[in-house]
Amino acid sequence: MVEKPAAEKPAVKPSDVIVKEKVEVVQKEEKPVAEKITIGELHLSGCTGCLVTIADNYEGLFKLLDNYADLVYALTLVDVRHVPEMDVCLVEGSCCLDDELSIEELKEARAKSKVLVAYGGCAAYGNITRFCRGGQWNQPGQEAFVPISEIVDVDLYIPSCPPCPQEVRNVAVMAYLLLRGNEEQKKLATAYLTPLMQLAQRGNEACGCDLMYDVINQGLCMGCGTCAGTCPVRAVTMEYGKPNVNRDQCIKCGACYAQCPRSWFNFDVMNNYEGIMDAIKGAMQ
Amino acid sequence: MDVLGNYKSVIAARSTDKDILKKSQDGGIITTLFAYALEEGIIDGAIVAGPSAEPWRPEPMVATSKAELLAAAGTRYTISPNLYLIKEATRSYGLDRVGIVGTPCQIQATRKAQLYPIGMRDVDDKIALALGIFCMENLSYQALEAIVEDHCNQKMESVKKMDIGKGKFTVYTERGAVSQMPLKLIHKYVQPGCHVCLDYVANLADISSGSVGSPDGWSTVFVRSMKGNAVWDGAIAAGCFETKPIDQVKPGLDLVAKLATEKITKNQKHVDERKTVGLKADGTPKGLRNPYESP
Numbered sequence A: 001m002v003e004k005p006a007a008e009k010p011a012v013k014p015s016d017v018i019v020k021e022k023v024e025v026v027q028k029e030e031k032p033v034a035e036k037i038t039i040g041e042l043h044l045s046g047c048t049g050c051l052v053t054i055a056d057n058y059e060g061l062f063k064l065l066d067n068y069a070d071l072v073y074a075l076t077l078v079d080v081r082h083v084p085e086m087d088v089c090l091v092e093g094s095c096c097l098d099d100e101l102s103i104e105e106l107k108e109a110r111a112k113s114k115v116l117v118a119y120g121g122c123a124a125y126g127n128i129t130r131f132c133r134g135g136q137w138n139q140p141g142q143e144a145f146v147p148i149s150e151i152v153d154v155d156l157y158i159p160s161c162p163p164c165p166q167e168v169r170n171v172a173v174m175a176y177l178l179l180r181g182n183e184e185q186k187k188l189a190t191a192y193l194t195p196l197m198q199l200a201q202r203g204n205e206a207c208g209c210d211l212m213y214d215v216i217n218q219g220l221c222m223g224c225g226t227c228a229g230t231c232p233v234r235a236v237t238m239e240y241g242k243p244n245v246n247r248d249q250c251i252k253c254g255a256c257y258a259q260c261p262r263s264w265f266n267f268d269v270m271n272n273y274e275g276i277m278d279a280i281k282g283a284m285q
Numbered sequence B: 001m002d003v004l005g006n007y008k009s010v011i012a013a014r015s016t017d018k019d020i021l022k023k024s025q026d027g028g029i030i031t032t033l034f035a036y037a038l039e040e041g042i043i044d045g046a047i048v049a050g051p052s053a054e055p056w057r058p059e060p061m062v063a064t065s066k067a068e069l070l071a072a073a074g075t076r077y078t079i080s081p082n083l084y085l086i087k088e089a090t091r092s093y094g095l096d097r098v099g100i101v102g103t104p105c106q107i108q109a110t111r112k113a114q115l116y117p118i119g120m121r122d123v124d125d126k127i128a129l130a131l132g133i134f135c136m137e138n139l140s141y142q143a144l145e146a147i148v149e150d151h152c153n154q155k156m157e158s159v160k161k162m163d164i165g166k167g168k169f170t171v172y173t174e175r176g177a178v179s180q181m182p183l184k185l186i187h188k189y190v191q192p193g194c195h196v197c198l199d200y201v202a203n204l205a206d207i208s209s210g211s212v213g214s215p216d217g218w219s220t221v222f223v224r225s226m227k228g229n230a231v232w233d234g235a236i237a238a239g240c241f242e243t244k245p246i247d248q249v250k251p252g253l254d255l256v257a258k259l260a261t262e263k264i265t266k267n268q269k270h271v272d273e274r275k276t277v278g279l280k281a282d283g284t285p286k287g288l289r290n291p292y293e294s295p
């Protein structure tokens, strides 16, 4: 393994801040980082938008690959036929039950990865493949598609259609800190990743209706408008300060609920937003 | 628990711009800071609570000029879902440096959108200035209508200014009438989501401001982040504000801390009560969803 230079630019809380509440601070790395983590992308029934999203980090992708992660498996980008061992497997697309190979590869990916991520709306929630009823070209016989958690245990969700380059970047950096970092960094990475892991536990059905069932009906909505701003297909509008969902337009990507500050809000991470954002920015420079 | 959040400095301040003071709610801090930031190229535009087709119903708007900022100045005590435009501002409007003003919950939403940009493509590094306004509670538009028209007996369209202070909700009309109602009567109209809110002074903003703590016409200003500090220093150097040390004004920081403590204690209690509101078959309590624990 080649010795790699230490990840530059730690985020240290500016010393002149009056800190009265204990927040976690990302510490400078003590020793050079010897090993990158390995990441792969397993492509199931998805449109490749998730894969392209990784590349939408532009130079950030190269920085990731230079310093933090080796891409060991991915359609067109990596010339590897069979699912290899990997630290993090990003699974794109739902799983077609009418395609044995999909089920086999998904199980193989589960067995060979430390962290299995449902990457994007289709893998996490089915997304548009929820509407499939067979008879489409060029595989009219394929009509049963399920979110990957119907077939394998999933550790972490990255919802939305497509997902965001910055979110998959953040997860990659945090996975690196989790698997290769010092104690402090592991703690931060765990805190950051926890809600995304809880999302995976929450279930594999998503809809704009979640805003009604799990936010408004629960007495938690305060009308910030995040859900409407988030929805990739503009299925959510704000009417008199509360979201209104056009359910026929919703593609079931799960972004609105995950982005809503009242689905979860983890103060331990958010209170240190400045330090964490500086750390990620520093890591990408 | 520190209810006032992290900050570098806290001051009493008032805008030196007379045009802004004519339209602003308090010391014109928000409008003046955005006007300064626009002028200096720190932001390309700011998401503010603009006017709409109905009186006193705000509609989020991307302001790119001082005239537009002025049209959106002043407080509307009803929801303006400003986050609705946060991605739009960077895409349809093509802004690279976005300013946003919001209540504490909206600033929380902004930080979540930056730290966990799940459906917020290309937004995280484009938030150039997030200004927070203090907030005790908010109302639906229909609730505001009931307060102004039923309780205060004024027409929405004839109201010039609404204000909360000294235990009263006050309505000033264009023709000079003043109607008031005790603040405690408003409680039943508060939107439910505010009862679980654990932030009074927008702890996660770059700079946050409200009237509480400073004399009439002045504002209390918390300068919080590195970014906020740089903008504040620049605005002071440019002569945008007159300032006074917070410990030399009445009622001062103690009142801010007192109100913040009251709000957060009450709401934390509500969050805790939700955990045991129901009953399971085995006799143990059944709880509602808690966003501070898991999605």
Ligand SMILES: Cc1cc2nc3c(=O)[nH]c(=O)nc-3n(C[C@H](O)[C@H](O)[C@H](O)COP(=O)(O)OP(=O)(O)OC[C@H]3O[C@@H](n4cnc5c(N)ncnc54)[C@H](O)[C@@H]3O)c2cc1C
Binding pocket: B023, B024, B025, B026, B027, B028, B029, B030, B031, B032, B048, B049, B050, B058, B072, B073, B074, B075, B076, B077, B078, B079, B080, B082, B101, B102, B103, B133, B134, B135, B136, B137, B138, B139, B164, B209, B210, B211, B212, B219
């Ligand atoms: C619902 C609500 C409750 C408040 N409660 C308190 C309180 O308890 N104590 C306190 O000290 N201050 C409170 N404020 C803040 C206060 O009313 C002033 O908004 C603040 O002091 C800023 O005044 P200014 O003169 O600096 O800003 P201005 O220059 O007048 O600018 C105000 C800015 O806020 C925006 N805005 C107006 N209404 C809303 C809205 N509903 N949502 C989001 N943005 C909006 C405007 O578009 C404008 O850009 C509250 C504000 C709101 C909206």
Ligand code: SF4
Binding pocket: A206, A207, A208, A209, A230, A231, A232, A233, A234, A235, A236, A245, A249, A250, A251, A252, A253, A254, A255, A256, A257
């Ligand atoms: S409403 Fe929009 S964001 Fe929410 S699940 Fe449906 S498509 Fe996704």
Ligand code: SF4
Binding pocket: A211, A215, A216, A220, A221, A222, A223, A224, A225, A226, A227, A228, A241, A242, A243, A259, A260, A261, A262, A263
């Ligand atoms: S994102 Fe904001 S407006 Fe939408 S459901 Fe959540 S709290 Fe309500």
Ligand code: SF4
Binding pocket: A222, B103, B104, B105, B106, B135, B136, B137, B138, B193, B194, B195, B197, B198, B199
């Ligand atoms: S009380 Fe809290 S939740 Fe309600 S509007 Fe104000 S900041 Fe938002």
